[in-house]
Amino acid sequence: MNTTKTSKVPVALTIAGSDSGGGAGIQADLRTFAFHCVHGTSAITCVTAQNTLGVTRVDAMAKEAIEQQIKAVCEDIGVQAAKTGMLLNQEIITTVVKQIDTHAIPNLVVDPVMVSRTGAQLIDDEAVKTLRDSLIPLATVLTPNRYEAQILSGLEIKSLDDMKAAAQTIHEKLKVKAVLVKGGGMQGSLRGIDIWFDGKNLETLFTQLVATKNTHGTGCTLSAAIAANLARGDSLFKAARQAKEYVSYALNNALDIGKGQGPVGHFFPLLKK
Ligand SMILES: Nc1ncnc2c1ncn2[C@@H]1O[C@H](COP(=O)(O)OP(=O)(O)OP(=O)(O)O)[C@@H](O)[C@H]1O
Numbered sequence: 001m002n003t004t005k006t007s008k009v010p011v012a013l014t015i016a017g018s019d020s021g022g023g024a025g026i027q028a029d030l031r032t033f034a035f036h037c038v039h040g041t042s043a044i045t046c047v048t049a050q051n052t053l054g055v056t057r058v059d060a061m062a063k064e065a066i067e068q069q070i071k072a073v074c075e076d077i078g079v080q081a082a083k084t085g086m087l088l089n090q091e092i093i094t095t096v097v098k099q100i101d102t103h104a105i106p107n108l109v110v111d112p113v114m115v116s117r118t119g120a121q122l123i124d125d126e127a128v129k130t131l132r133d134s135l136i137p138l139a140t141v142l143t144p145n146r147y148e149a150q151i152l153s154g155l156e157i158k159s160l161d162d163m164k165a166a167a168q169t170i171h172e173k174l175k176v177k178a179v180l181v182k183g184g185g186m187q188g189s190l191r192g193i194d195i196w197f198d199g200k201n202l203e204t205l206f207t208q209l210v211a212t213k214n215t216h217g218t219g220c221t222l223s224a225a226i227a228a229n230l231a232r233g234d235s236l237f238k239a240a241r242q243a244k245e246y247v248s249y250a251l252n253n254a255l256d257i258g259k260g261q262g263p264v265g266h267f268f269p270l271l272k273k
């Protein structure tokens with residue numbers, strides 16, 4: 001008698017960096033996929049020595065290693081959605097774009113990791129240009145933070161109206177299906193607010209501001225949750241709206257570990273769907 005239970009489960013792929021501290025990157029993505037009952041696969045683009053205080057070293061993976069990871073997953077398992085996170089340089093971005101095209105990866109969520117929430121640039125200008133011109137046009141959903149939205153829209157973002165203008169400008173300029181401008185880098189209660197635009201609907205996604213310093217990995221968790229929801233078959237806006245709620249849960253369950261900014265908490269009851 002066949003006693004093994006098999007199930008058709010949605011599969012998502014994260015193409016991102018490794019965070020040794022476990023709070024962001026593929027570590028946050030895979031936990032997020034799991035809590036959405038989505039099987040998580042990964043292609044590591046770079047390895048960071050990182051903790052709650054910051055990043056002390058970054059090593060890029062060879063482009064062949066990135067190619068082979070994506071190929072191995074797509075040729076055997078297949079994915080219903082994917083997200084991109086930290087793509088360190090132009091060569092990595094170009095490699096990832098080629099693989100996304102070769103394997104026709106659907107439902108791509110691009111988290112354009114270029115500038116940290118505090119405004120520190122994370123990748124060089126050449127990489128920013130390649131990200132904007134080659135990868136972002138492939139995005140189903142783009143999730144820039146405040147500073148990344150300023151770069152991509154060319155607009156200064158200080159208010160909610162500025163966030164709305166930036167979302168519409170980015171959608172128009174970069175031809176993405178939908179864009180979610182994240183508010184974590186804004187001031188006051190705006191930190192809990194994101195602006196969605198998909199060419200038709202301009203929506204404000206509001207959650208209460210969570211008074212915690214432990215917000216490491218919020219951006220990774222949000223984009224991974226959107227990808228997980230898309231892999232499960234949700235519509236674009238529903239995927240984003242539910243992901244926003246998930247991040248709010250994760251912030252309210254943040255982990256007080258390390259001497260700096262602890263990670264958001266993915267450990268709470270499985271989502272009731
Ligand atoms: N203190 C907070 N309370 C409520 N929501 C928050 C808070 N901080 C961030 N968020 C939410 O977290 C999500 C990520 O936004 P953020 O601007 O922090 O992205 P990011 O800079 O890419 O994140 P990361 O720091 O992980 O790179 C957004 O939905 C934002 O509204």
Ligand SMILES: Cc1ncc(CO)c(N)n1
Pocket residue numbers: 016017018019024025026048050085086113217219220
């Ligand atoms: C590996 C990695 N990816 C993304 C971020 C952005 O939070 C980070 N800090 N580390």
